[in-house]
Amino acid sequence: MTKKKKLKWKRSLMVMTAITGLGFSTFYPGLSIPTAAVEQPDQPLPAEESVSIVQLEVPNDQAKDKLLELGIDLTHNIEQHDGVYEVDAVVTPSEIAMLKTFGINVKDTLITENEWNTRVAERQSAVQLQASLAASEDTLKVLRANHFTNQSATFLYLEVKSSAGATASTALKATWTEDGVEKSATLSRFVDYGEYIYHYLMVPVTAIPTSVKIDSNLGGNATSFVTEWLVKEPKHPKTDYVTDFVDHYMAPNELYERAEKLAKEFPKLVEIIDMPNKTNGYRRLAQATIGSTTNASVVVSSKAWGHEGGNDVSVEFENPVTNNSPLKGTVDGKKIIVDLATNSAGTVTSTAAQVVSALNSNAGQHITATTYRGNAGTGVVAAATVKLTDNLKAPADVSRDPFTVKAIRIGKHRDGSKPGVLGYAQEHAREWVTPLVTIETAERLLRNYSNDSETRKLVDNLDIFLVPSVNPDGANYSFNDYNIQRKNMTNHCGPTASDPGNRNAWGVDLNRNHSVGSVFDGYIGGGTSCTGETYAGPFENSEPEARNLVWLADNNPNIKFAMNIHSYGGYFMWSPGAYDAKRVTLPRPTAGQEAFYWAASDLMLNDIQDHRGTVILPSRTGPIPDVLYSAAGNSADYLWYEKGIYAWNFEVGADLWNKDTKRWQAVGFQPAFAEGHEEAMEFSNGLIGLIKVAYNSSKDHQPPSSKASPGNGKYTGPVEVKIETSEPATVFYTLDGSRPTFQSKKIQLSGTREFEETLKIDKTTTINYFAVDAAGNIEKNYNPLGNGKNYNSVTITIK
Known part of the structure; x- marks a missing residue:
């Protein structure tokens, strides 16, 4: 197609789009644009037809010209390749039938009239909500x-929830005094997957x-004191506490060689656990794609x-x-x-499909041949x-062989009693810093054991498991072949996607392959x-690494x-980690469990901050859906929901504040080692913080x-009863006078990122309740x- 023709086509489309945009109706079959008013025979009004947006496949320039001539309602989305046009259009069923007579067919239906009506209803609902809130x-x-x-500046951070926040027109402004000068700023609205979270x-x-x-x-307003996030406790520096045991990014074989050396050096404190499920290995089939066009190429494996x-x-x-x-x-x-077939003129006639058949018939003991990505293979090969x-x-x-993943087990008593x-x-x-956190932590625990009482206390009383690299095959691929590799190396694609051009896209995301809250659910x-x-894999727990x-x-x-331990971004998160298409999350922790997550996180985040002042932001701390996004089938959810393990997610590599540009700068998956080293040091602090928890x-x-x-008493109207605990603890309660058990209702959060709920009592009610802390201690040894009957009980009498 010449440049002049292309320009003409684009101008024609612009003209037609402009015409339809001015409100002219879509023309019906058999009619052309009238040049003057002409009296028509009296005909019944045409039946009203539904409309939809479709993608039309227009085979050539002649059909394209006819499309313009017919005056079909075109959108602005047009693509051209190999002489074929793909054009989005608004059409009726009769127009679709008429277009077929010119060789113009519907390739895909994009939006139906029912979907339009749904959008209208959604908009109307939003308008009504906004009006009611206003x-x-x-x-x-x-x-x-x-x-x-932080390292270089002081910040003010706010989270405020508005009862009218569900509408985007709700705006909040903060005002404060700074150095005697009044300052103000508008808050941003945070909405995730349709749910308003906060400003x-x-x-x-x-x-x-x-x-x-x-x-x-x-018209709403609120005032709050400003308090310090991560209050730094006075620290007594340990002059004899040793750190800094990593000096470069380490591949899997180096990590596990280091682990084996530690086990040999500290046999009374360390053992190496060989995991039972070997990986697929850092290995691939040998392949080639032979040919230069899609229908004349052969893939050999x-x-x-x-x-x-x-x-x-x-x-x-x-x-x-x-x-x-x-x-x-x-x-x-x-x-x-392969000797290719020729005709009487000596011209090669063998098609890709024919060559594939010949290869599989004659060389099937060595190779498998396919056409390119499911192509019919009708082109002649060269x-x-x-x-x-x-x-x-x-x-x-x-090594190319299947890899045995190992865990470093550290503790004076490694028999399950601790x-x-x-x-x-x-x-x-691709997250190269994260294994260094585990190796640095192992080194610190072992090398400080003899001279640091705090370390000795941890190792003597706990059973510590560290897995430096869950995904050694993928790590080797990232280090040597494709540094941005996320997944493992297992290829679950069938023949149509297993050509070498896809080799960097194969594999399973191991943090999506678990059985709780998965994509399969x-x-x-x-x-x-x-x-x-x-890619979550062909089924839950399909991968040996996940198993x-x-x-x-x-x-x-x-x-x-x-x-x-993941990277990067500087997040500190916990379950739930996934939500469904309606943004309904996996069950939220109780208010007491959530309070424990926050309290324990405070200790760990302070330890991270101690290294070089890195602050994990409040906005990046909390349950995964509240601060990041849904991660279906992640491993931490499995540990929490199936095993009852308090499970966190580090995202090492917090953004760095550039005081000159006044902007945050991302560090990436593989920063210069000087930065990677610092991240390993500070998050090893955090991991030891978890061990202290x-x-x-x-x-x-x-x-x-x-x-x-309030407690026992008589009240003239409904009351909101709050049950407060001396420490983070889950409260089980009944409202019908029955004895509370572990099957009773539990005090939950009042909303996303909010505090514990209160019980609204509007008639005379006896509340029986007890609390259980994260260590399993039950109030009053009930x-x-x-x-x-040694549970708590209050009676609220409503007059």
């Missing part, structure tokens, strides 16, 4: 009003304000792994340079020769010679395409705490206490499984 003053809840100082603000300040006032454009002989196979398509030669194939050792290759670039000292802590890294291959955040970046983690948890029920929990034998407020 009619009354909204209520503001200040969830967080914090200040913090937020984070700005650098030159002085810390005492308080902040929030005003809504709907060895049956042996590349390093086991596949890389020695060669394939040659030969032009016999004779007339009327038949197609035939021969095998000479690892050399496969002479060519190729040598198959697995395309793997790692040196020979990187509470267990699990730290595991590199589910995603309808949850969001995992993929079903074998070449997608978040290893399950095996470790199954066989060590003493594990009570876990950390899944586990220790503190193991020594907690004090039952919690709880109190209902036995919910027995017949005792």
Whole structure:
């Protein structure tokens, strides 16, 4: 198509789009645009037809000209390739039938009239909601009003929830005094997958304000004191505490060699656990795509792994340079020769499909042949010679065999009698910093054991499991072949997607392959395409790497705490980790469990901050859906929901604030090692912080206490009863006078990112309740499984 024709086509489309945009009706079949008013025979009005937006396949310029002539309602989406046009259009069924007569067919239906009507209803519902919210003053809840100082600046951070926040027109403004000057700023609205979460603000300040006032454009207001986020406790530096045991990014073989050396050096404190499920291995079939166009190409794959002989196979398509030669194939050792067929003029006639058949018939013991990605293979192939290759670039000292994933088990008592802590890294291959966190932590625990009483206390009283690389095959691929590799190396694609052009897209996202809240259960955040970046695998726990983690948890029920170490972004998260298409999450932790997650996180985040002042932002701390996105089938959800393990997710590599540009700068998956080293140091602090949380929990034998407020009494109207606990604890309660048990209702959060709910009592009610803390201590040593009555009880009498 000439440049002039292209320009003419685009101008014509613009003209037609402009015409339809001015409100002219879509023309009916058989009618052309009238040049003047002409009296028509009296005909019945045409029946009203539904309309839809479709993608039309227009085969050539002649059909394109006819489309313009007919005046079809075209949108602005037009693509052209190989002389064929794909054009989106608004059409009726009769127009579709008429277009077929000109060779113009519907390739895909994009939007139907029913979907339009649904959108209209959604809009109307939103308008009504906005109108109803605007009619009354909204209520503001200040969830967080914090200040913090990072490496180079001080910030004010706010989270405020508006009762009218579900509508985008609700605007909140913060006002505060800074160095005697009044400052103000508008908060941003945070909505995730259709759910309003809160409004937020984070700005650098030159002085810390005492308080902040929030005003809504709907009339609501609230005031809050500003408190410090991650209050730094006075630290007594340890002059004899040693750190810094990593000096470069480490591949899987280096990680496990280091682990084995530690086990040999500290045999009384360390053992290495070999996981039972070997990986597929850092290996591929040898392959080649022979040809230059889609319908005339042949994909050949060895049956042996590349390093086991596949890389020695060669394939040659030969032009016999004779007339009327038949197609035939021969095998000479690892050399496969195909003599292409010719006609009476000596011209090659063998199609790709025919060559594929000949290869599979004559050389099936060495290779498998297919057409290119399911193409019919009707094109004629050309002479060519190729040598198959697995395309793997790692040196020979990187084993191609299935890999045995190992766990480093550290503790004076490694018999399951002590509470267990699990730290595991590199589910995603490209996250090079994360294994260093585990190795640094192992080194610190062992090398400080003899001279640091705090370290000795942890190792003597806990059973610590560290898995440096869950995904060694993918890690080797990331280090040697494709550094942005996320998944493992297992290829679950069928023949149509298994050509070498897709080799960087194969694999399973191991943090989407687990059995809780998976894509197979309808949850969001995992993929079903074998070449997608978040491919969840062909079924739950299909991958040996995922099954290893399950095996470790199954066989060590003493594990009570876990950390899944990822990068990057500086997040600190916990379950639930997934929600469905309606943004309904997996069950939220109780209010008491959520409070424990926050309290334990505070300790770990302070330890991270101690290294170089890195602050994990409040906006990046909390349940996964509240601060990031849905991650269907992630491993931490499995540990929490199936095993009852308090499970967190690190995302190491917090953004760095550039005080010159006044912008946050991302560090990436593989920052310069100087930065990667710092991340490893600070998050090793955090992982040891988790180990300290586990220790503190193991020594907690004090039952919690709880109190209902208001308590016993007579009230003239409905009251909101709040049950407060002396520490983070789950409250079980009944409202019918019955004895509370573990099957009773539990106090939950009042809303996303909110505080514990209150019980609205509007008639005389007896509330029976008890509390259980994270260590399993039950208030007053009450036995919910027995017949005792030493639970709490209050009676609210409503006059």
